[in-house]
Amino acid sequence: MNTRASISPVVREISCKTTLNRSSLGAYSMNCYVGCQHGCAYCYARYMQRFHPHEEAWGAFVDVKTNAPEALARQVRRMPPGSVFVSSACDAWQPLETQRRLTRECCRILLDHGFAVHALTKSDLIRRDFDLFADHNARVATTITTLDPAVARLWEAAAGPVERRIALLRAAREAGIQTGIMFGPLLPFLSDSADSLNALFECAAELRVDVLWVDALNPRPKVWESVQSLLRKHYPDLVDRYARVLFSPVVRNAYLAALGERIAAAARRHRLERKLHSCI
Ligand code: SF4
Numbered sequence: 470m471n472t473r474a475s476i477s478p479v480v481r482e483i484s485c486k487t488t489l490n491r492s493s494l495g496a497y498s499m500n501c502y503v504g505c506q507h508g509c510a511y512c513y514a515r516y517m518q519r520f521h522p523h524e525e526a527w528g529a530f531v532d533v534k535t536n537a538p539e540a541l542a543r544q545v546r547r548m549p550p551g552s553v554f555v556s557s558a559c560d561a562w563q564p565l566e567t568q569r570r571l572t573r574e575c576c577r578i579l580l581d582h583g584f585a586v587h588a589l590t591k592s593d594l595i596r597r598d599f600d601l602f603a604d605h606n607a608r609v610a611t612t613i614t615t616l617d618p619a620v621a622r623l624w625e626a627a628a629g630p631v632e633r634r635i636a637l638l639r640a641a642r643e644a645g646i647q648t649g650i651m652f653g654p655l656l657p658f659l660s661d662s663a664d665s666l667n668a669l670f671e672c673a674a675e676l677r678v679d680v681l682w683v684d685a686l687n688p689r690p691k692v693w694e695s696v697q698s699l700l701r702k703h704y705p706d707l708v709d710r711y712a713r714v715l716f717s718p719v720v721r722n723a724y725l726a727a728l729g730e731r732i733a734a735a736a737r738r739h740r741l742e743r744k745l746h747s748c749i
Pocket residue numbers: 505506507508509511512513514558559560591625628
């Protein structure tokens with residue numbers, strides 16, 4: 470049962486000076502929201518709470534940048550066009566976007582001004598915006614951490630089933646939009662075996678995505694608290710193993726080297742080496 474999806478977040482309206490930021494993930498990144506209703510247990514965007522402290526837990530609050538389109542419209546007049554990663558610190562198509570439509574309006578502004586939209590979402594609400602993306606410089610990508618529905622329900626319960634994300638990529642491709650998949654974070658001992666990776670890459674090959682990324686679970690601020698709490702409840706035998714993989718340099722280096730080899734083998738097997746970008 471999807472229990473987290475039924476929790477309504479605390480919503481606050483805020484205003485922003487800028488919507489577009491320089492980013493290492495593209496020329497720019499854009500976030501119309503602070504916080505994410507999906508609240509995935511492994512989410513790195515939790516680090517935002519260091520700069521924007523909230524009483525509520527990650528997933529239980531969303532700040533809505535109500536003037537994001539107006540701020541963006543000012544920015545695009547003076548910034549050189551480039552690719553925009555949508556979004557780096559939230560899911561831009563989280564449920565609130567259904568009514569707020571801020572991401573849609575900002576994507577329209579970006580595309581009208583010659584910027585490329587590189588979307589990454591777990592939500593098929595993005596289908597609503599395919600009309601903007603088709604025949605424009607846009608790419609729709611989704612995150613898949615595991616193909617095992619039982620594992621996905623624990624780690625990303627509010628994000629909706631993985632099958633829906635796969636269907637989303639099929640629909641995007643049929644609409645003539647470029648597609649991509651982020652396999653990550655790969656969960657140690659749960660979604661990082663040779664068999665799991667083979668199934669993930671087989672899925673990517675079948676979908677004929679244009680680009681693929683892989684990433685490992687990383688010890689970013691605040692992530693361990695959340696991961697540890699989930700492990701204690703559902704995988705108590707893995708708590709110590711995760712701690713070593715994340716925090717022991719020797720174990721981590723060996724883990725990442727072996728993971729990199731398994732990823733390379735799966736990519737070779739499915740002839741996806743040239744589309745693969747590894748963050749490991
Ligand atoms: S959907 Fe993305 S941004 Fe939102 S909680 Fe999950 S990992 Fe974080």
